[in-house]
Amino acid sequence: MDLDSVYRAEYGRCVATLTRLLGDIGLAEEAVQEAFAVAVRKWDEELPANPGAWIVTTARNRAIDRLRRESTRHARHAQALLLNQPGEPEEVGPVRDDQLRMIFTCCHPALSPLAQTALTLRLLGGLDAPEIARAYLVPEATVYQRIVRAKKKIRDAGIPYRVPDAAELPGRLASVLTVLYLIFNEGYTSTSGDLLRTDLSLEAVRMARALADLMPDEPEVTGLLALLLLVEARRPARMGPAGELVPLAEQDRSAWNRELIAEGHELVRRCLRRGQPGPYQLQAAINAVHTDGPATDWTQVLSLYDQLLAHTPTPIVALNRAVAVAEVHGPALALAIVDELDLPGYHLLPATRADLLARLGRTAEAVAAYDEAITLATNDTERSFLATRRERLSREP
Amino acid sequence: MKQYLLAVQLDESAPESDEETRRQMAATGKVTDEMKAAGSWVFVGGLLPSHASTVVRPSGGTTTMTDGPFAETKEQLGGFWVIQVDDLDQALAWADKCALACGRPIEVRPFNIVPGE
Structure with a gap:
């Protein structure tokens, strides 16, 4: 393990602990960064046995030194707090709690969704502002500003650094899961083949793993992890040699990551046994069916979509369910469902219509629907996938 | 302890019936009582509509006066609570009740700043 990987693995954990000790994320980050700067000089020959604990201790000592030099009321208060902390935070319990607190603070609904994402990647993922900027294709200054502003709001508005109580937990946990899911998707749907974007998905998987480890009794957390693993497992097969998108039915199943699939299946079984299905568990279960055996059992997929739609009655879920309806009951019934949906600007609606129309032999209408989908698609890879489908159709007699 | 302003944003272009007003007064009064019982209450006040408002602006050592609210927007400050709680989560929990x-x-x-600290 080199210093870079220690930084990536330990940065968030150390900042979380120092935030508890100092009561301020900004001060905590400064102290941890100073400690890593010391580490660069001292770890030349050999890494300490427990690099994370070393960083926390060093950061804590640095913070005490700095607070001694300052004489503001806040500094004296913080110093008293630090000196009264018993022992080193090596015990596992408190450190785990620190991380959980940090996750809930970063994903607090009083912060904008973009700020939640940036803070989560920074403080939990250990990514720095330039890395986040490259992953989201936005200017570094924008990311930097967003993070600074979010930290300022946390401090000034008094966003607490704690795990929400039982009454608040379901809503607040949903916000955490959404952030991780969005980070994963940002890395997954951008099929430009850019490695940094792939990193974003892996980062989301890593954070979902950590969260599942911290909250083993929350079935939706396990469900999210299972979902991410089962989608990630298919990554090697979802692009052809020329970088083109390969739909699920045409994917080379032998290229799927068997290890991730086995782990995902196990997690799905484990969380569904609890009998409290939620949207992430159901989506994970759907993906478990897709990755089970030589072909998808669509009857099972449809019954899971029925449950998901009952739970989350949104037009996007209804659209995905229609795809399963087409496989089980035929394209005509599915088309009737799709034609009832209102999803302005969403390219997958006309794309799905186009596919159903093509299967019904209504070629001219299908071509028109593909044209609409191509206009609405925002991603080059998806656009060229749709264009290929459209062309194949217009060439057929 | 931190103090928070809970400001009611009122759409003045949509007048409400007397019946509605009475119902809301009763409901918000109940929340105020709860705040007092919990030791979170500092102040509460309802404002008259912005037609009664006047703005005084400083200008070169003197002032000028204009009729009406500072910003001519549809939403105006309709009233507010000042509460004293530990953190934003507690403030948001009260804001939930106030909004409903x-x-x-x-x-x-x-x-x-919290006065006196």
Whole structure:
């Protein structure tokens, strides 16, 4: 393990602990960064046995030194707090709690969704502002500003650094899961083949793993992890040699990551046994069916979509369910469902219509629907996938 | 302890019936009582509509006066609570109750300093 990987693995954990000790994320980050700067000089020959604990201790000592030099009321208060902390935070319990607190603070609904994402990647993922900027294709200054502003709001508005109580937990946990899911998707749907974007998905998987480890009794957390693993497992097969998108039915199943699939299946079984299905568990279960055996059992997929739609009655879920309806009951019934949906600007609606129309032999209408989908698609890879489908159709007699 | 302003954003272009007003007064009064019982209450006040408002502006050592609210927008400050709680989560929990009681958006804004600290 080199210093870079220690930084990536330990940065968030150390900042979380120092935030508890100092009561301020900004001060905590400064102290941890100073400690890593010391580490660069001292770890030349050999890494300490427990690099994370070393960083926390060093950061804590640095913070005490700095607070001694300052004489503001806040500094004296913080110093008293630090000196009264018993022992080193090596015990596992408190450190785990620190991380959980940090996750809930970063994903607090009083912060904008973009700020939640940036803070989560920074403080939990250990990514720095330039890395986040490259992953989201936005200017570094924008990311930097967003993070600074979010930290300022946390401090000034008094966003607490704690795990929400039982009454608040379901809503607040949903916000955490959404952030991780969005980070994963940002890395997954951008099929430009850019490695940094792939990193974003892996980062989301890593954070979902950590969260599942911290909250083993929350079935939706396990469900999210299972979902991410089962989608990630298919990554090697979802692009052809020329970088083109390969739909699920045409994917080379032998290229799927068997290890991730086995782990995902196990997690799905484990969380569904609890009998409290939620949207992430159901989506994970759907993906478990897709990755089970030589072909998808669509009857099972449809019954899971029925449950998901009952739970989350949104037009996007209804659209995905229609795809399963087409496989089980035929394209005509599915088309009737799709034609009832209102999803302005969403390219997958006309794309799905186009596919159903093509299967019904209504070629001219299908071509028109593909044209609409191509206009609405925002991603080059998806656009060229749709264009290929459209062309194949217009060439057929 | 931190102090927060819970400001009621009132759409003045949509007048409400007397019946509605009475119901909301009763509901918000109940929330105020709860705040008092919990030791979170500092102040509460309802404002007359912005037609009664006057703005005084400083200008070169003197002032000028204009009729009407500072910003001519549809939403105006309709009233507010000042509460004293531990953190934003507690303030948001009160804002939840206030929003449901008066049926209007509530802006939650922390005070710069807690007097006396």
